[in-house]
Amino acid sequence: xxxxxxxxxxxxxxKRWPGWLVLAAVVVxxxxxxxxxxxxxxxxxxxxxxxxxxLACPTCDGESVYESQASAARGIRQQIKRFVEQGTxxxxxIIQYIQNQFGTxxxxxxxxxxxxxxxxxxxxxxxxxxxxxxxxxxxRWKLVADTVPTDDDRALVQAALNDQEHEHES
Amino acid sequence: xFAVEVAAGINATLGHSLLLIxxxxxxxGALATVYGIRTNDNKLLRSTQRYAWGVCAAGVxxxxxxxxxxxxxxxxxxxxxxxxxADTPFLFNITAIWSALEGSILLWLxxxxxxxxxxxxxxxxxxxDPLVAWALVVxxxxxxxxFVLTLGPADxxxxxxxxxTSGPGPNPLLQNHILVLFHPPILYLGYVGMTVPFAFAIAAxxxxxxxxxxxxxxxxxxxxxxxxxxxxxxxxxxxxxxxxGWSGVWGWDPVENASLLxxxxxxxxxxxxxxxxxxGMLRVWNLTLLVATFALTILxxxxxxxxxxxxxxxxxxxxxxxxxxxxxxxxxxVSLGLIAWRGDRLRSPGSIDSPLSRxxxxxxxxxxxxxxxxxxxxxxxxxxxxxxxxNRTIKVGAPYFERLSIPFGITLLFLMAVAPVxxxxxxxxxxxxxxxxWPAWGGALAIVVPLLIGARGLAxxxxxxxxxxASGAALRQLVLATRRQGWRGLVGRANxxxxxxxxxxxxxxxxxxSTTYTHSSRLILExxxxxxxxxxxxxxxxxxxFTTPRSNGIRAQISIDGGQTYAPxxxxxxxxGSNIPTPSVRTGIFNDIYLTLESGAKAxxxxxxxxxxxxxxxxxxxxxxxxxxxxxxxxxxxxxxRRLPTQPTSAPxxxxxxxxxxxxxxx
Numbered sequence: 001x002x003x004x005x006x007x008x009x010x011x012x013x014x015k016r017w018p019g020w021l022v023l024a025a026v027v028v029x030x031x032x033x034x035x036x037x038x039x040x041x042x043x044x045x046x047x048x049x050x051x052x053x054x055l056a057c058p059t060c061d062g063e064s065v066y067e068s069q070a071s072a073a074r075g076i077r078q079q080i081k082r083f084v085e086q087g088t089x090x091x092x093x094i095i096q097y098i099q100n101q102f103g104t105x106x107x108x109x110x111x112x113x114x115x116x117x118x119x120x121x122x123x124x125x126x127x128x129x130x131x132x133x134x135x136x137x138x139x140r141w142k143l144v145a146d147t148v149p150t151d152d153d154r155a156l157v158q159a160a161l162n163d164q165e166h167e168h169e170s
Numbered sequence: 171x172f173a174v175e176v177a178a179g180i181n182a183t184l185g186h187s188l189l190l191i192x193x194x195x196x197x198x199g200a201l202a203t204v205y206g207i208r209t210n211d212n213k214l215l216r217s218t219q220r221y222a223w224g225v226c227a228a229g230v231x232x233x234x235x236x237x238x239x240x241x242x243x244x245x246x247x248x249x250x251x252x253x254x255x256a257d258t259p260f261l262f263n264i265t266a267i268w269s270a271l272e273g274s275i276l277l278w279l280x281x282x283x284x285x286x287x288x289x290x291x292x293x294x295x296x297x298x299d300p301l302v303a304w305a306l307v308v309x310x311x312x313x314x315x316x317f318v319l320t321l322g323p324a325d326x327x328x329x330x331x332x333x334x335t336s337g338p339g340p341n342p343l344l345q346n347h348i349l350v351l352f353h354p355p356i357l358y359l360g361y362v363g364m365t366v367p368f369a370f371a372i373a374a375x376x377x378x379x380x381x382x383x384x385x386x387x388x389x390x391x392x393x394x395x396x397x398x399x400x401x402x403x404x405x406x407x408x409x410x411x412x413x414x415g416w417s418g419v420w421g422w423d424p425v426e427n428a429s430l431l432x433x434x435x436x437x438x439x440x441x442x443x444x445x446x447x448x449x450g451m452l453r454v455w456n457l458t459l460l461v462a463t464f465a466l467t468i469l470x471x472x473x474x475x476x477x478x479x480x481x482x483x484x485x486x487x488x489x490x491x492x493x494x495x496x497x498x499x500x501x502x503x504v505s506l507g508l509i510a511w512r513g514d515r516l517r518s519p520g521s522i523d524s525p526l527s528r529x530x531x532x533x534x535x536x537x538x539x540x541x542x543x544x545x546x547x548x549x550x551x552x553x554x555x556x557x558x559x560x561n562r563t564i565k566v567g568a569p570y571f572e573r574l575s576i577p578f579g580i581t582l583l584f585l586m587a588v589a590p591v592x593x594x595x596x597x598x599x600x601x602x603x604x605x606x607x608w609p610a611w612g613g614a615l616a617i618v619v620p621l622l623i624g625a626r627g628l629a630x631x632x633x634x635x636x637x638x639x640a641s642g643a644a645l646r647q648l649v650l651a652t653r654r655q656g657w658r659g660l661v662g663r664a665n666x667x668x669x670x671x672x673x674x675x676x677x678x679x680x681x682x683x684s685t686t687y688t689h690s691s692r693l694i695l696e697x698x699x700x701x702x703x704x705x706x707x708x709x710x711x712x713x714x715x716f717t718t719p720r721s722n723g724i725r726a727q728i729s730i731d732g733g734q735t736y737a738p739x740x741x742x743x744x745x746x747g748s749n750i751p752t753p754s755v756r757t758g759i760f761n762d763i764y765l766t767l768e769s770g771a772k773a774x775x776x777x778x779x780x781x782x783x784x785x786x787x788x789x790x791x792x793x794x795x796x797x798x799x800x801x802x803x804x805x806x807x808x809x810x811x812r813r814l815p816t817q818p819t820s821a822p823x824x825x826x827x828x829x830x831x832x833x834x835x836x837x
Contacts, residue, residue, distance in 0.1 A: 015607040023610055027635065030617045035628035045690045045781070056565045062423055062479075064567055067416040069751060074769060108567030110552070115559070119552045119566060123545045123574055130537045138530075141521035 044084050051080050051091050055098055056108040064108055076106075181239040182247055185232050185327035192228030192283070193317035195221050200310035203303050212298040218306055219297060222290035225313050229283035233276050236267055236326055245337070248330035249273060255339025255745065257719040262345035268354045269340035271475055271490065272326035277354065279316045281362040286313055289366060293387075301384055304373035305366075312365055315497055323489040338745035339720065346741070346752060349409040357402025357429060361467050363395025364432055367439075368464035371457050375508040380453055380515050385443055390806050392443075392460075396436045397802035403429055404677075404795035415751040415766045417688070417783045419681075419791060422571040424479045427550045428470025431543055435463040438539035444663065445529050448594060451518045454509060455536070461505040466543075468498045478554060524596040531589035538585070542578045546571065572685075576629060579678060583636035586671050587613070590643045609642025630686045637679045644668040644675070666805025673801055676794030683787040690783040692768065695728065697776040704784040706731055706763060715773035720744055724773045726780070730756055730763060738765045738780065762788040 013019075042050075049066060055076065057068035065073045065080075076098060083094045099106055110116040199221030206214035236249070240263055244250050253266040253273065267273040286309040293302045320326060344350050367388040374384040406426065407419035420426060439459040445452050473479050476491030509516065522529045549566045556564050591605040616638025617631050625631060647668045651659030659665055691703045695710035702708070711727035716739075723741035730736060736754040743750065749769070756763040764783040771778050 015604055017603075019607060020603065020610075023607075023614055026614050027617060030614070030621050031628060031631060031635075034617070034621055034626050034631040037626040043689060043691050045692050046688075049688075049690055054569050056567055062565070062567070063421070067414065067418065067421060069415065069749065105563055105565065108565055109569045109573075110564055110566055115556065116564060119548060119570070122548055123541070126541050126544050130541050134525075134533060134537055137533075138522065138525055141523070144521045 044081070047084050047091070048077065048080050051084070051094055052077055054091075054095060054108055055106050058102045058106050065106075076102075179246065181235055181242070181244050182327045182329050185235045185239075186321070188228045188232040188235065189317055189320050189327070192225050192232065192279075193314060193321065195224035195228060196310045196313040196317055199225060200307050200314065203307045203310065206298075207300050207303050207307075215298040215303050218303070219290045219294055221310070222287045222306065225310070226283040226287040229279045229313075229317075232320070232327075233267070233280045236273065236276055237264060240264070240266055245335050246329055246332075248328040249326045251330040251334045251337045253340050254337040255720065256336055258339040258345060261348070261351065262340060265344065265350045265354075266340040269344045269350075272320070272324045274354070274475075275316065275319050275324040275490075276326050277358055278362055279313075279320055281355070281358045282309075282313055282316055282365060285309070285363060285366055289369075300377045301370070301373050301379055301387075304376045305369040308369035308372045309365065312369070315493075319490065319493060323493055339743075342721075342741070342743040342746050342748075342750045343413060345743075346750070347409060347413045349405055349412070353402060353405040353409050356398055356405060360395050360397070360399025360402050361429065361432065363391065363398060364436060364460075364463045364467055366391040366395065367460050371460040372505065372508065375457065375505075375512050378512060378515055380457075380512060381450075385447060385456075389440075389443065389447075392436070392440060393802060393806050396433070396440055397799055397806075399429070399433050399436065400798055400802070401795065403433060404792065404798075408792060411788070412755065413752065415753045417690075417753070417764045417766075417785060419684075419788075422549075422568040424550050425470075425474045427546050427571075428466075428474050431466040431470055431546055431550075432463045434539050434543040434546065435459050435466060438536045438543075439463060441532050441539075442536050445532050449520055449522075449529060451520055451522065451529070452533075453516045453518050454513075457505075457509055457516070459536075459540075461501070461509075462543075465498055465501045465505070466547075468494060468501060472498060473550065479550070526592065526597045526602075528589065528592045528594045531585055531592050535582070535585050535589065538578055538581050542575070545574050545578075549574075580629075580633065580636060583633065583640050583675070583678060586640035586675065587636060587643045590647045590668060590671070605646070606643070609639050609646055612642030612645075613637075613639030625683075625687065627686060630682050633682045634679060637675045641672050641675045644671045661804045661807040663805045666801050666803070666807070669801030669804055670798050671801075673794045673797030673799075676790050676797060678794075680787040680790035680794060684785050684791070688783055688785045690781060692779065692781050695778045695780060700732070703782055704763075706782075706784075708765075708780075708782065710776075710778050711735055713771065713773050713775055713778055723749075724767070724771055726767060726771065726778055728754075728765060728778075728780070736763075736765055738767050740767050740771060757789050759789060761786050 052066040052073075053064055055065040057063050057065050057070055057073040057076070059072040060068045060070050063070075063073070065076045067073075079098065080094055083089050083097070089097070110119050112120050199218055202214060202221065203218045205211070206218065238244075239247050239250050240254055241260075243254055243256060245254070249270070249272055253269050254263070258266060268277045286306070289302075289309060290297070290306060293299075296302050297306070339345060370384050370388040370391075374380050403426075406429070410421070411417065411419045436459075439456060442452050442459065443456055446456050472491060472494035476494060478491060522533070524530060525534075549570055552566050553564050556562055587609060588602075588606065591602065591609070593601070613635045617635040620631060620634050625634075645668075648659065648665060651665045653659070660669070689704060693701050693703060693708060695701055695708060697710045697712070700707040700709040707730070709729045709732065711729055713724055713726045715724050716722065721741050721743045723739055725737050725739040727735045727737055734756075736756055738754040739752045741750045741752060742748070751766050753764055753766045755765070762783075762785045764785055766781050766783075768779040768781055771780070
């Protein structure tokens with residue numbers, strides 16, 4: 001019995017702010033290590049995969065170069081492979097090169113400029129509107145909740161209740 | 171010969187007649203029910219069950235006739251000419267029915283008439299209740315629309331060109347895996363099932379009984395449909411993984427997005443409905459979510475079945491588009507009109523006191539899910555908008571959706587961690603500090619352990635940490651509930667819901683791990699010389715060729731780690747030109763090894779170009795999915811009864827009462 005009480009108080013003690021501070025420290029340090037390191041070097045094949053995932057297969061219906069088994073996609077994969085094995089061009093340069101060759105239809109991610117920027121801006125806008133809407137709703141609810149009923153209000157409710165009772169009786 | 175032709179004629183005629191009978195039954199069912207409601211004719215209303223059975227018999231009959239035509243290889247029918255083939259194996263010949271547009275609408279119809287009859291049967295003693303009657307009217311009207319589709323723009327029973335005696339069979343990808351039998355019907359059970367809560371929502375609006383009763387009537391239907399949609403989506407991912415050879419489970423393809431959209435709004439609904447049940451609030455919002463969920467199923471079908479969006483999944487057909495789009499417009503206009511008309515009744519009493527409360531968390535959940543749904547919809551239709559306005563072609567692909575889904579995923583994991591410990595009404599900082607302590611340490615553990623194993627990267631480890639945090643919160647709830655109530659602590663919406671949460675977290679962690687830490691390599695294997703990659707050895711045993719009546723191809727035997735052999739293949743279906751690679755996967759608790767053949771592989775050769783993917787935690791996607799389904803089943807069971815009169819939400823708002831508030835006060 002005494003042990004269980006001790007355990008309970010220990011549990012309580014742990015949950016105070018110092019316990020949380022230790023927790024925060026552990027998490028921050030762990031995340032810092034995690035973001036500093038990298039999990040092993042990328043193989044050529046990994047790089048080819050990640051580049052081809054960013055390109056649309058020019059002859060398919062909505063597949064990426066990575067997914068597609070069409071000959072055009074295979075050709076582009078071969079091309080990327082040659083670039084990657086050369087080692088010099090960066091991922092972006094390779095993508096740029098493929099695009100110069102096939103046009104913007106190989107672009108799988110819309111540009112962040114011109115009209116196409118809307119596809120990036122609208123989600124942010126929707127999020128802001130939704131959060132603002134929520135904030136307004138909470139404000140309104142708070143106002144409603146804060147209203148103290150006046151004596152008139154109470155009289156009105158009492159009258160309504162009395163009416164009901166009479167109805168039930170009759 | 172003559173006999174075969176007679177049988178052939180019969181299939182087309184029989185199919186058309188059944189569909190026509192179904193249309194007539196649905197129309198009369200709708201009219202009779204409306205008439206019965208108007209004239210208070212209870213006897214008539216009780217008989218509407220017959221129309222439902224008639225509609226069901228006709229729809230199922232038409233489906234059976236189409237299967238019969240496929241099995242008989244009835245070449246007089248256009249659809250059989252399109253998807254049938256003399257040498258398709260029995261199973262894939264059966265599933266060929268949903269391998270093109272017309273048949274997939276038939277499948278939709280079968281599921282829909284099934285739900286209609288289930289409602290008529292389930293509520294058979296209350297058919298005279300206007301709420302149930304109006305819900306049936308809505309079901310009949312939706313049935314009418316689909317019968318019209320199957321008779322008009324998606325006519326599966328059209329006669330085909332004369333003299334054709336063979337067909338190509340279904341698309342090769344639809345005839346090489348058993349999941350083709352399960353994924354489409356299960357997905358449709360979920361997708362089409364969203365019609366039922368929609369029907370009750372409309373009925374509640376029409377009758378003005380927008381109180382909470384109609385919710386409890388349909389909560390299980392909504393949960394059922396949501397559960398099937400979940401299974402359908404996960405099976406789709408599994409299928410893609412096993413069949414397509416790019417080792418992924420989700421490609422953000424427009425058709426996949428079309429199934430995700432109603433899942434997102436449906437998930438928002440099954441959460442926010444709890445606020446309405448408990449507090450009587452958010453009525454308009456919940457109705458809107460149900461309407462949106464159903465409308466999105468129709469819009470998604472329009473996008474992917476009318477040919478406006480190109481996708482590997484899409485079946486294009488020119489004339490069905492306007493029908494679906496008009497129906498979508500009708501749903502939106504009628505529903506919004508009804509909501510506006512009933513606005514006065516929909517305003518709910520009460521208020522949400524604090525954002526830091528269970529209700530507040532549900533609202534935050536709703537904001538995240540609806541904005542996420544908006545983003546998915548935007549990304550899916552944006553190419554159409556650009557094409558319409560600027561006459562340019564652009565693509566919005568997987569990287570866009572992946573990038574945008576990260577913040578949503580992180581926020582949802584965080585909410586799943588905090589929400590279960592929040593009380594209704596209001597929470598204090600001390601209470602959170604107290605309740606979240608051990609779950610938060612669970613989160614810390616979920617960061618430290620992968621870190622020690624060698625996982626790196628901020629976003630994935632943050633996701634693992636939040637996953638651990640959220641599962642800690644879910645486990646806490648389950649432990650407390652089972653301590654109090656024994657095994658009953660696992661059933662009911664709150665506890666079953668926590669099991670669903672754990673399933674979702676498992677899926678999320680597996681998704682993050684498998685997308686972030688997949689490594690791949692192209693290997694050239696030589697017979698007798700094991701090659702090694704990622705800590706495993708791969709040895710080429712042999713490369714054989716094979717021939718079946720419908721295909722030919724090559725299959726390699728590769729031994730992994732000197733043990734069991736795996737056999738990736740490349741198949742060429744004779745009726746279709748392209749090479750279809752079939753991967754072979756060694757599944758493990760921690761890692762999957764995924765083998766595919768690269769082009770250049772030849773039968774009998776002693777060298778073989780192939781690609782190896784090492785993908786962590788894939789199997790946990792399916793395990794998490796199974797947990798989600800298990801939890802959904804548990805939450806469909808009634809938990810602790812909550813019928814105390816003191817609870818304000820049990821008060822129905824009367825229809826013919828000018829003083830609805832008085833009624834509530836009375837309770």
